[in-house]
Amino acid sequence: MNFYRNRDTIKIGLLLMAAAISAISLWYTRKLVDTLASREKKLIDLTAKSYKVIGSADNSDNQSFLFLEIIETNNSIPVILTDDRGSIISSRNIRLSDKLSQKQRDAILERELVEMKEQYPAIKIEIPGLTQYVYYRNSDLLTQLKYYPYIQLSVIAFFGILAYLAFSQSRRAEQNRVWVGMAKETAHQLGTPISGLMAWVELLKTDERLAGEEFVGEIEKDVQKLQMIANRFSHIGSVPQLKEEDLTPIVSDLLDYMARRIPTKIKLSLAAPAEPVCAQVNRALFEWVLDNLVRNAVDAIPGGQGSINVEISLRPDGQAQIDLTDSGKGIPKGMHKRIFDPGYTTKKRGWGLGLTLSRRIMENYHKGRLYVKRSEPGAGTTFRILV
Ligand SMILES: Nc1ncnc2c1ncn2[C@@H]1O[C@H](COP(=O)(O)OP(=O)(O)O)[C@@H](O)[C@H]1O
Ligand SMILES: [Mg+2]
Secondary structure, three states: OHHHHHHHHHHHHHHHHHHHHHHHHHHHHHHHHHHHHHHHHHHHHHHHHHHHHHHOOOOOOOOHHHHHHHHHHOOOOOEEEEEOOOOEEEEEOOOOOOOOOHHHHHHHHHHHHHHHHHHOOOEEEEEOOEEEEEEEOOOHHHHHHHHHHHHHHHHHHHHHHHHHHHHHHHHHHHHHHHHHHHHHHHHHHHHHHHHHHHHHHHHHHHOHHHOOOHHHHHHHHHHHHHHHHHHHHHHHHOOOOOEEEEHHHHHHHHHHHHHOOOOOOEEEEEEOOOOOOEEEEOHHHHHHHHHHHHHHHHHHOHHHOEEEEEEEEEOOOOOEEEEEEEOOOOOOHHHOOHHHOOOOOOOOOOOOOHHHHHHHHHHHHOOOEEEEEEEEOOOEEEEEEEO
């Protein structure tokens, strides 16, 4: 399953690409903003010079219309002209509605002036006997351009996240249908031959020629086991019934059952409080989870020699807690989440579905949790179930 191993790389790659695109787009608009700002500055310098010429007493010829025109060329950059005491003489490109009273207009201009003083230093105009100041700020176009890429990128990011969520949601729904469908189908398919087998076993048991033969009992046990497996699948396919159960006997029965089926050099042990630890569980499914975890633990123990310890306890918040610790090869730190992905396996003949299924059973059907509590390569692993 190469895709699983590469998934983080792909995600990081996509994120880096998005970051690079954003950076380029921000840098480019920054450049546009700078160019536009320096143009606006030039126009304001011209405006200031024009005011100076117009204000000069000796300028009585007809050239002043030319400078007025220069001032009027600027129809986007807000400008205020004040005298040396800061009183406003005139303004340009500041929207003042006709409906406003003089007082309201003055208030607006004063507010604009404060804002302009924050943005750029004033340009001083010195005419003999008269000092004036030109104040200005960025045109609306420049301001918009400054913030535009941020708005654009947020909108893109918003839709990107929305699309991602919708996509993963629909993928999950599809997975659900596959799980449930497969489970139902399996239970259904197993049903007929199992009931057939059961009838045959009954027949064998009554046959006098086979009286006292051990194998008939063994066949019966295996058929019962098959029945149990089919039962598990049928529970996955439907809404499982939960029942208040004491977990200790369930775990201890399962460990007894497993003990006879794993290498004898692996020691199974159980630690549980004397009083019952109860939780709402579906026994068939819960056993399946334990079965999976114990089997994985056995697989992880090198050379078939080691220990598996199960510890049941009641948490202060009333939840039942089951810690399953093995002395196996452990799981590398970065893989603690990944092992729950469908198809993730490190075994030659593994399907990589055991933990996915177990987690689904605990989280979807029991509203509980299943996760790696602790694991160190070479030192063993603890899986924790909360229910
Ligand atoms: N107790 C454990 N110790 C070490 N590794 C484990 C343990 N349990 C699971 N794993 C790792 O998680 C992988 C996935 O487990 P699982 O979903 O049960 O699939 P499978 O058993 O088919 O490989 C295993 O292949 C193994 O690498
Ligand atoms: Mg497994």
